[in-house]
Amino acid sequence: MSSLKPIILWGHNIGPNPLKIHIILEELNIPFEHKIVPGEDMKKEPFININPNGRVPAIEDPNTGITLWESGAIIEYIIDNYDKEHKLSYGTSPEKYLIQQWIAFQISGQGPYYGQAVWFYRVHHEKLQSAIDRYVKEMERVRSVLDLHLSKSPSGWLVGDKMTVADLDWIIWEQIATLLMSFMDINLEGKYPYYDAWYKKLLERPIVKKVVAMRTEGLMQSELAKAEEIAKKA
Missing domain, CATH: 1.20.1050.10 (Glutathione S-transferase Yfyf (Class Pi); Chain A, domain 2)
Known part of the structure; x- marks a missing residue:
């Protein structure tokens, strides 16, 4: 995987759907960059040009030129293109x-x-x-x-x-x-x-632990920001 350019994962560190993509990319040791999209920017340019539905996750893969949104489609794409050894998948039926x-x-x-x-x-x-x-x-x-x-x-x-x-x-x-x-x-x-x-x-998976901790930290930061906003208006 060292010759691959990092996949761009558009998401955030609170909601579950970008984080499940984050986990799978890490489990497969695929290089990627997790870019945070603030909620207020999801339905604005430039992100709306990546996903017209204005939701996360979305990915941009510079190795193939493909841009995708919807987590199910992204997972199947990652497996088809980057799990050739079937570490997290099967190539057999059923x-x-x-x-x-x-x-x-x-x-x-x-x-x-x-x-x-x-x-x-x-x-x-x-x-x-x-x-x-x-x-x-x-x-x-x-x-x-x-x-x-x-x-x-x-x-x-x-x-x-x-x-x-x-x-x-x-x-x-x-x-x-x-x-x-x-x-x-x-x-x-x-x-x-x-x-x-x-x-x-x-x-108990180390990567799952890491991402759950990241989400917990993100939630704490979000709650702190809300409290500070309320204090400003008080």
């Missing part, structure tokens, strides 16, 4: 397609539901308990799907006999869900034991 299946479920099931749970509990301007209850229930339902599948997996991983991008794709959102449930005094300890073992293994 494993290759099972990985795509779990990435699709993460995109359609985990991300939107968990994101809405966070929004209605932490951000929305009024408390809508029915919305909070719906999305928290969906968080647990998704967790139960993972647990059921993992209970039948001899390796304890989502696909095959090793950790793949199918697993890494989930970890940051799962960490967010665990924190949110702790804020809400929801205790699921022991209810989903196969999930718990899988989650623990992922959190």
Whole structure:
């Protein structure tokens, strides 16, 4: 990988979707530069020219000239182009397609539901308990799907006999869900034991630890900035 030019990863150090790309790039030892895009600049030029949807992550790969946005598409691109030895993937069937299946479920099931749970509990301007209850229930339902599948997996991983991008794709959102449930005094300890073992293994990965710590620091900085802004207006 030493001859490669660094991939530019556009994102931030708080939200989960850029961070899951960050984890995968580091796990594969691919050179990259993580450029932070402030929230107020995501729907303005020049970033809007990179992603017309005004969201992160997005990547620019100077080695191929490709610009991509949407995390699922980015992950599949990285695997196809930079995981030739299948460190985090498989080149065989059905494993290759099972990985795509779990990435699709993460995109359609985990991300939107968990994101809405966070929004209605932490951000929305009024408390809508029915919305909070719906999305928290969906968080647990998704967790139960993972647990059921993992209970039948001899390796304890989502696909095959090793950790793949199918697993890494989930970890940051799962960490967010665990924190949110702790804020809400929801205790699921022991209810989903196969999930718990899988989650623990992922959190023990050095790169995952590093990125989770980076996110925690980013959240602390964000909260401090908000407090300072409020103090200025007081």
